[in-house]
Amino acid sequence: MLNNFPLWPVQASTIARSVDALYIFLLIVTGMMTLLIFICLVYFAARFRYRPGVPAVQIDGSHALEITWSTIPFLIFMVIFAWGALVYFKERTPPADATEVYVVAKQWMWKIEHAEGQREINQLHVPVGRDVKMIMTSQDVIHSFYIPAFRIKQDVLPGRYTVEWFRATKPGTYHLFCAEYCGTQHSGMVGDIVVMEPAQYETWMNGGSTGPLSATGEKIFAELGCSTCHRTDIQGRGPNLHGVFGKPVQLEDGRTVTADENYLRECILDPGAKRLKGFQPIMPTFQGLVTEEQVNALVAYIKSIAAAKGEAAKASASAAAPPAQENAQTNALANGSQVQ
């Protein structure tokens, strides 16, 4: 229905409908309040107008009236709050099995790399009906990845990852905007989201890939010497990284954090910020030595070895040791026995 209404952007993702429903509800509530205020205004102006010889009557307040006009708006606001929170959490929580796309923003373009290895600039090709998660960072200032037709917008910050996801429902080409003023050519920092039928998408995917991002990451892992400390066969000077992603890790200062994308990123660029318990603080920083794309590839690689080795780690996990060391040890053992 709304698609024929030219003032309304196309609804092309699963979340678009929910966002629009809430927005329409807000429009109706505010519209009705405005109407109510105008009706009261006109009615009271007429009803209590000045009449010669009739003295004004002073009203000293009414508890019933005050409770009513406090309670009803309160309930309406709570409905908006609860509804808004539901939509927000749905929009903020990427499904676990979503396809991953890495986005690096810079003045003034969007660099996009699929987990499968395809690279694009100012264009993102996705299949219809699949959950797509974008792991985004900026190599200069703050940008914002905004797709009006999908009703999603997320700031893209230098120095950390932010995440955004969608599931496209309709083939077509949609606008991508930068929605955070980022310098003189901010208005030119636009692109296209191309949503294709799955078969068409497969054809597109098969053209011109340099191999999966995780394979690129594995190469970089060796080139930068990460693999000299982070061994996969025996326990090296650094922890074995198999199975680390997504698990809780124990830090030197007693905290326990989850090894998510931001944690891996920080370990590479600022290893001093979160030192792992039970290891010497010998890992050097790679800040300035790696590009954002290389960090993404390394993160994709560490994630990929977590998925592949997850079963082994789960099978032989013992509850006694702290999680991080437990992973390192059981993996070292598992890998050690494979080697022999």
Ligand code: HEC
């Ligand atoms: C000189 C040896 C050394 C090198 C080289 C090295 N690391 Fe480390 N790394 C360590 C040590 C030791 C730790 C644990 C102590 C700490 O957190 O600093 C660690 C921790 C980590 C962690 C956190 C692991 C966990 O289980 O939570 C990640 C991720 C990591 N390194 C990735 C890398 C990557 C990627 C590279 C290459 C770009 C690299 N490291 C190079 C020694 C090294």
Ligand SMILES: [Cu+2]
């Ligand atoms: Cu921008």
